[in-house]
Amino acid sequence: MSPLLQGILTVIIGVGGCIGYFWSSNYVLDKYIFPPKGKDAGRNINRANAIRPWLFMLPAILALGLYLVYPVFGSFWRSLFNRAGDEFVGLGNYGLLFGDGEFRQALFNNFLWVLFVPAASTFLGLLVAQLTDRLSWGNIAKSLIFMPMAISFVGASLIWKFVYAVDPEIGIINALRASMGFEALDPLQVGFWNNFLLMFILVWIQTGFAMVILSAALRGIPEETIEAAIIDGASPTQIFFRIKIPQIMGTIVVVWTTITILVLKVFDIVYTMTGGNFGTQILPSYMMEYMFRDDGRATAVAFVIMVIVLPVMIWNIMQARKEVR
Amino acid sequence: MAANDDGIAGETSGLKIVTNLSVVFLVVLWLIPTIGLLVSSFRDRDAISSSGWWNAPFATEQNFAASAEGEFRQTPEGWVLEGNVFGEDGSGEVISFGGRRSEPNAFAPGTTGELVRGRTLTVETNGDYVYVDPDEEQPSRNPTVYFGTKVPPSFSTENYETILASAGMDVAFINTLTVTIPATIIPILVAAFAAYALAWMDFPGRGVLIAVVVGLLVVPLQLALVPMLTFHNTIGIGQSFYGIWFAHTAFGLPLAVYLLRNYMVGLPRDIIESAKVDGATDFQVFTKIVLPLSFPALASFAIFQFLWTWNDLLVAKVFLPSNSESWVMTVKIADDLLGSRGGDWGILAAAAFVSIAVPLLVFFTMQRYLVRGLLAGSVK
Numbered sequence: 239m240s241p242l243l244q245g246i247l248t249v250i251i252g253v254g255g256c257i258g259y260f261w262s263s264n265y266v267l268d269k270y271i272f273p274p275k276g277k278d279a280g281r282n283i284n285r286a287n288a289i290r291p292w293l294f295m296l297p298a299i300l301a302l303g304l305y306l307v308y309p310v311f312g313s314f315w316r317s318l319f320n321r322a323g324d325e326f327v328g329l330g331n332y333g334l335l336f337g338d339g340e341f342r343q344a345l346f347n348n349f350l351w352v353l354f355v356p357a358a359s360t361f362l363g364l365l366v367a368q369l370t371d372r373l374s375w376g377n378i379a380k381s382l383i384f385m386p387m388a389i390s391f392v393g394a395s396l397i398w399k400f401v402y403a404v405d406p407e408i409g410i411i412n413a414l415r416a417s418m419g420f421e422a423l424d425p426l427q428v429g430f431w432n433n434f435l436l437m438f439i440l441v442w443i444q445t446g447f448a449m450v451i452l453s454a455a456l457r458g459i460p461e462e463t464i465e466a467a468i469i470d471g472a473s474p475t476q477i478f479f480r481i482k483i484p485q486i487m488g489t490i491v492v493v494w495t496t497i498t499i500l501v502l503k504v505f506d507i508v509y510t511m512t513g514g515n516f517g518t519q520i521l522p523s524y525m526m527e528y529m530f531r532d533d534g535r536a537t538a539v540a541f542v543i544m545v546i547v548l549p550v551m552i553w554n555i556m557q558a559r560k561e562v563r
Numbered sequence: 564m565a566a567n568d569d570g571i572a573g574e575t576s577g578l579k580i581v582t583n584l585s586v587v588f589l590v591v592l593w594l595i596p597t598i599g600l601l602v603s604s605f606r607d608r609d610a611i612s613s614s615g616w617w618n619a620p621f622a623t624e625q626n627f628a629a630s631a632e633g634e635f636r637q638t639p640e641g642w643v644l645e646g647n648v649f650g651e652d653g654s655g656e657v658i659s660f661g662g663r664r665s666e667p668n669a670f671a672p673g674t675t676g677e678l679v680r681g682r683t684l685t686v687e688t689n690g691d692y693v694y695v696d697p698d699e700e701q702p703s704r705n706p707t708v709y710f711g712t713k714v715p716p717s718f719s720t721e722n723y724e725t726i727l728a729s730a731g732m733d734v735a736f737i738n739t740l741t742v743t744i745p746a747t748i749i750p751i752l753v754a755a756f757a758a759y760a761l762a763w764m765d766f767p768g769r770g771v772l773i774a775v776v777v778g779l780l781v782v783p784l785q786l787a788l789v790p791m792l793t794f795h796n797t798i799g800i801g802q803s804f805y806g807i808w809f810a811h812t813a814f815g816l817p818l819a820v821y822l823l824r825n826y827m828v829g830l831p832r833d834i835i836e837s838a839k840v841d842g843a844t845d846f847q848v849f850t851k852i853v854l855p856l857s858f859p860a861l862a863s864f865a866i867f868q869f870l871w872t873w874n875d876l877l878v879a880k881v882f883l884p885s886n887s888e889s890w891v892m893t894v895k896i897a898d899d900l901l902g903s904r905g906g907d908w909g910i911l912a913a914a915a916f917v918s919i920a921v922p923l924l925v926f927f928t929m930q931r932y933l934v935r936g937l938l939a940g941s942v943k
Contacts, residue, residue, distance in 0.1 A: 240737075241737070241738060241741040241804055241889075242737050242740060242741045244741070244804060245740070245741040245742075245744055245745050245804065245808075246744070248745045248804075248805075248808060249744055249745045249748050249749070252745055252748070252749040252808075253748060253749065253752060256749065256752040256753060257752070260756055260846070261846070264844075264846045268844065287764075287845070288766060290760075290764065290845055291760040291764040291766045291769075292760075292766070294756040294757060294759060294760035294764070294845075294849075295756070295757040295760045295761070295772070297753045297756070297757075298753050298754060298756070298757035298816055298820060299757070301753065301809075301812060301813040301816055302775075302776075302779055302813065302816055302817065304791075304794075304813065305787055305791060305809070305810065305813030305814065306779045306782050306787060306813060306814070306816075306817070307775075307779070308790065309782075309786045309787040309789075309790040309791060310782065310786055312789075312790030313786045313787075313789060313790055316789055316790060316793075362589075365589075366586070366589060369582050369585055369586050369589075370586055372582075373582065373583065373586060376586075379586050379589075379590050381927075381930060382590050382593060382594060383589065383590060383593050384930070385593075385597075385923070385926065385927075386593070386597075387870075387926070387933075388870060388919070388922040388923050388925070388926035389597075389874070389919045389922065389923070390873070390874030390875075390876070390893055390918060390919065390922070391874065391876065392874070392876055392893040392896050392897050392918070393874070393893075393896075393915045393918055393919040395897075396600065396896065396901075396911055396912070396914075396915040397596045397597055397599075397600045397915065398596055400596065400599055400600050400603065400908065400911075400912070401595075401596045401599065403908075405612070406615075407611075407612060407613065407614055407615050408611065408612070408615065408616075408908060410595070410599065410615070410617070413615050413617075442593065442596070445593075447937065450934050450937055450938070451937055451938060454934075454938050474578065499781045502783060503783050503784060503785070505876075505877055506876045506877065506893075506897070509876070509897060510896075510897045510901065522783075522785060522877075525785055526877075526880070529788060529789070529881065533789045536788070536789055537786075537789045537790075539785070540783065540785040540786045540788065540789070541786065543783045543785055543786075544782070544783055544785075544786055547781055547782070547783055550781060551778050551781045551782070554777050554778065554780065554781060555774045555777050555778050558773065558774055558777040559770070559774055
């Protein structure tokens, strides 16, 4: 059977199964377990209503529990074992990691990524959002800058590999260098700075995201505050930095943290562009080097990423708790 | 915003010009890389390596070799061979010529070039050449004339035909589609029920569950790879499409539940409560009222999940078999084409555009829902 057919069949079975589950579990609950009739009608309605939310949530809870909650512990547990998984080595894998120069390089580069990508994307996004705010063709401009969001990291890497190509007849960077009389060089092999060339690909993708959200936030600023500032004689720059920025600070933080988390997951760009060579390794691509070869080490790297994400996670949860209350 | 459309916010026309120009600059900067690759995907290999894509609309200079045909004539100057580099029927404009492969551009057209051992070669602009060999014996083989000429710009879909017909990109395209469809549709339904429960049903532990979902939003996928692959191997599905469907479904759920709950909570309370007063059960309220009203949020999530599963490399590398029949497009490009056809930019570019065409189409037609989804997830 062709995979596509198998896929369509899976959609039908999956969707049918879901609908079937939700409908029948609900039906059984109301009809047989706690029917709202007889002498216990009132109590039964309350009981059924106490159980129903859990019926509704059961598939989601099972999937989330199995694929996202359990792996946090499962990965940590696995990282305490050796390559084959049959010998307990304690924190040995973590020791190996920190003793490995490539891992320390990856950690350092990831640190650079986390500093640079969210800052640059948010800054550029805010810039574009503000500049296009009153432009007649602003929506078209925004749509074009937003476009890279739809492109896969692999596709984007290919697009930029072309820009960074060594041949001055292919790569625009080297073409510019040639027109200024410089020798052609491979930008991706320029130590340290090549990291920023890779980061810029992600900035290129994420600026649109930041722009869309910050643009909406800018529109949401109460008009009166700006008018009052104008009447008081504030310059456009002052209005932007003293009136607008403080009012959208909350959104800026959300954009910043969202991109930060993304940065810690993206392995595609480094994998496609340099394969982690020339000092561009980052944690997710370093992990993939050991995936399938040494699961103990791979899971240890994954857990290190988790530990780095943890503060953001806690902060997110605290923000959400505040809102729900 | 209408109040300060023109200059009221202390904006001068000078500032307006600067604003316009900077936006034009940024948009161009943002588009150049993609346009470059798009243009290149329609050019053949020789055109790509002989001139930059920014020169694609113009004629390019390329070097050719023409082996002289015909018989040598004996004249007082020596053996002479005449002909035209473009052949009998062809035409063109010679801009340089030479007698050796290593120096195809040594002489200007209309001049006589001195070759080794007293031989001379004259090539006119129209391609007519005269080759003179002062040797006594008739030359044993005909010479080759090297020349440079302008080639008019040519674009073709040849790269696309190659990539789809012989490079296996068609299989990869089908595989991507196969992964994407179930992985987009199934989580919607699972998440919608859970989101309704978290939004409109009252039960102990609801706040905690919402917090857990928010927390799971940021759990790095990397953690799930090893334990879940082990799990799949244990239950017997191993690396297969089933595995990747389960994985994508589960990985998409936190965002789905979060987006849908946020949206459903904002639905008007009156409608839902009056329906309940009229005797509708929760199940009916959900299917008849909440689900249809939540269409915009469902569409937003569907677009996100579609883009994410279509563009994913990591999950496909881990949960799908690593044989070429099961490659999705991202894996095909990253693991196969970049290695085996690393220098063949036309092919790579065409492959890239085959893989990003569908997401771009979805993006430009459904941008409204995408933006709405982003805003629902982020703006507080």
